[in-house]
Amino acid sequence: MKKTVVLYPGLGVGHLTPMVQLANVFLQHGVDVTVALVEPPTKAPEFSAAVARAAASNPSITFHLLPPPPPAPAKSNPDNALTHPIAQMFEFLKAMNAPLRDFLRSLPSVHALVLDMFCADAFDVAAELKLPVYTFYASGALDLAVFLKLPSIRANMTSSFAELGDSILSLPGAPPFKASDLPSECSNDSEGAKAILRVFERMPEANGILINTFESLETRAVCALRDGLCIPNRATPPVYCIGPLVSGGGENEHxxxxxxxxxxxxxxxxxxxxxxxxxxxxxxxxxxxxxxxxxxxxxxxxxxxxxxxxxxxxxxxxxxxxxxxxxxxxxxxxxxxxxxxxxxxxxxxxxxxxxxxxxxxxxxxxxxxxxxxxxxxxxxxxxxxxxxxxxxxxxxxxxxxxxxxxxxxxxxxxxxxxxxxxxxxxxxxxxxxxxxxxxxxxxVDALKEGGSSYAAFVEFLKDLENIAHS
Structure with a gap:
């Protein structure tokens, strides 16, 4: 029986696009793929158009739009309502756990769940259903090395990263950079910043991390991740560099x-x-x-x-x-x-x-x-x-x-x-x-049979097989 994996790209066109490229890699290796989609809470024609384009261009991939989450219970203290848009996004994705769980249970068999980097709350669904779960990190290894290190650094600071200004940070896997080069979305002490840091705190719960890069592009960062330098006090999951996953283009008439x-x-x-x-x-x-x-x-x-x-x-x-x-x-x-x-x-x-x-x-x-x-x-x-x-x-x-x-x-x-x-x-x-x-x-060579990214994907599939039989 062919393996089936479910990919869960979270919100936004920028997260859907590389996940569809990943789905095609699974297909090339003989694995069936279903992409479980989340409708944005505010109707977004751009997202609907991207889904329609992806479905039309990739007929071998099954796309399933999850129903909206159940209504949130009324808060007894409305003053505590989340106001930061990033915190609201994570709260919405957490509420999507229920429809995701129901969908996964409805399938005849699922061999693994692959989550977008922002869907860390769905680790709970995988644990409940005893599914192998992987994170797909759609950005680069350098970013991942930095972000995995940030929660432990922040826990030992009395001020926020934003207050460091242009102070130089030297973190494993990265060249020295200014604190102001960190995303503003996670450098202050807002609800959104705390939510983002929680995502990276939970990422080591994955059975492995697939990264949209190739090893020779980011050798220093990949070595730091594999040597466990970015996550103190717990094991770093296996890291698989499987990129560059880039759309094939194909527009001729524009x-x-x-x-x-x-x-x-x-x-x-x-x-x-x-x-x-x-x-x-x-x-x-x-x-x-x-x-x-x-x-x-x-x-x-x-x-x-x-x-x-x-x-x-x-x-x-x-x-x-x-x-x-x-x-x-x-x-x-x-x-x-x-x-x-x-x-x-x-x-x-x-x-x-x-x-x-x-x-x-x-x-x-x-x-x-x-x-x-x-x-x-x-x-x-x-x-x-x-x-x-x-x-x-x-x-x-x-x-x-x-x-x-x-x-x-x-x-x-x-x-x-x-x-x-x-x-x-x-x-x-x-x-x-x-x-x-x-x-x-x-x-180009990394993706060819025998290339580093091709070999990394084969290794990932073997590791998944071993988990299934353990």
């Missing part, structure tokens, strides 16, 4: 790809800041002025600015480019630039022969997509673990350049102009281009 077909090789800088990345009008104007002055070809995805009252998960309106960008900018740059509203087929753009560099928010999905396309990265982190990814890209691997000013009120037009020109024209960045080109080949 207008931007036809536009790229008309550009010279390696001549276009692509600017895109992820599904959550937005800027105020002032910053968009600075980017536009810098691009225009650089004289370089560009393809730029612009999203509407997020207003103060915009709720997480709600769609943004379509951007009004004429209102957001400097007067006449689109007309003056039409022969060498293209501005897209809200979305582009990113993997296809990055792999196009005309694309020469990637200005990115350093989300891990985008980082891997840039690396596997062999492109130098211009790093402009915005939120979550992206500042740590920037440290890794610029300091550890030397695969990109930092956009200075991202921590301040605005990244200036001069900085945009200088860095875009530097990465596209400078002979001094030839070594950078050689490094990313070599790493592209290494990434």
């Amino acid at each position: 207008e931007c790809l036809r536009w790229l077909d008309m550009q010279p090789d390696n001549s276009v800088v692509f600017l895109s800041f992820g599904s959550m990345g937005t800027f105020p009008k002032k910053q968009l104007e600075e980017i536009a002025i810098g691009l225009e002055k650089s004289g370089e070809r560009f393809l730029w995805v612009v999203r509407s600015p997020r207003s103060a009252d915009h709720k997480f998960g709600e769609p943004l309106p379509e951007p009004d480019l004429d209102a957001l960008l400097p007067d006449g900018f689109l007309e003056r740059t039409k022969d060498r630039g293209l501005v897209l509203k809200s979305w582009a087929p990113q993997v296809d753009v990055l792999r196009h022969r005309a694309t020469g560099a990637f200005l990115t928010h350093c989300g891990w999905n985008s980082t891997l997509e840039g690396i596997t396309a062999g492109l130098p990265l211009l790093c402009w982190p915005l939120y979550a673990e992206q500042r740590l990814n920037k440290v890794f890209i610029v300091e550890e691997m030397k695969l990109g350049l930092e956009m200075r000013g991202y921590n301040e009120e605005v990244v200036t037009a001069e900085e945009v102009e200088t860095k875009v020109r530097r990465v596209m024209e400078s002979e001094g960045e030839l070594a950078l281009r050689e490094r990313v080109a070599a790493l592209k080949d290494t990434a």
Whole structure:
């Protein structure tokens, strides 16, 4: 009988996308897969569209939308209600344990449950049903090494990480970095920060951790994890580097790809800041002025600015480019630039022969997509673990350049102009281009039969078999 695993990606498109790539790896190894989906508490058309695309593109994967959780009991003390959006998210995911448990019980057989990194409360479901349970960490090994260490460090501090400011932290598996490079979401003492630290406290309960990276990309961090340096006083679960899990692309009809077909090789800088990345009008104007002055070809995805009252998960309106960008900018740059509203087929753009560099928010999905396309990265982190990814890209691997000013009120037009020109024209960045080109080949080899990530997945399946028979 074929094995069946259930993947549980939690909330958000950024967590669903790599989980679908993981599902395809299971299929390649002859394991049936069901993805148990959580409908966001606020209806999100973007999520529904992503699920529809994933289901249409992956007919061999079963997608099951879990029913909403039972209503929460009324609190006797409403003043104690959770107000932080991250804490509310974790409370919602905890409430989803009941529908998840019912669904798992309804299946003829389940051989393992694979959880998104934020679904730690579902360890309780796996324990109750006596299922092997694994965490899929969709970001990199360096981030994981840092975050697994944070709860024990915080327990011995009298102040929060935020109060350390730009003090340098030296943690196992990571190059030295500023305390301010930690995600703001977990560096203070808010409800949300405490909830995130609890997730990483529970992660060692897993039978193993699957990481979306490849071993030669993050050797130092992987060694620190395997040597048990990141979790004091308890064993570190086995770590399996099974990436880079990157979408195969396949979009052929989008207008931007036809536009790229008309550009010279390696001549276009692509600017895109992820599904959550937005800027105020002032910053968009600075980017536009810098691009225009650089004289370089560009393809730029612009999203509407997020207003103060915009709720997480709600769609943004379509951007009004004429209102957001400097007067006449689109007309003056039409022969060498293209501005897209809200979305582009990113993997296809990055792999196009005309694309020469990637200005990115350093989300891990985008980082891997840039690396596997062999492109130098211009790093402009915005939120979550992206500042740590920037440290890794610029300091550890030397695969990109930092956009200075991202921590301040605005990244200036001069900085945009200088860095875009530097990465596209400078002979001094030839070594950078050689490094990313070599790493592209290494990434491809890792996934081939006999490669390090392929071997790690085979090892994971053997370990799962051993647990099932123990």
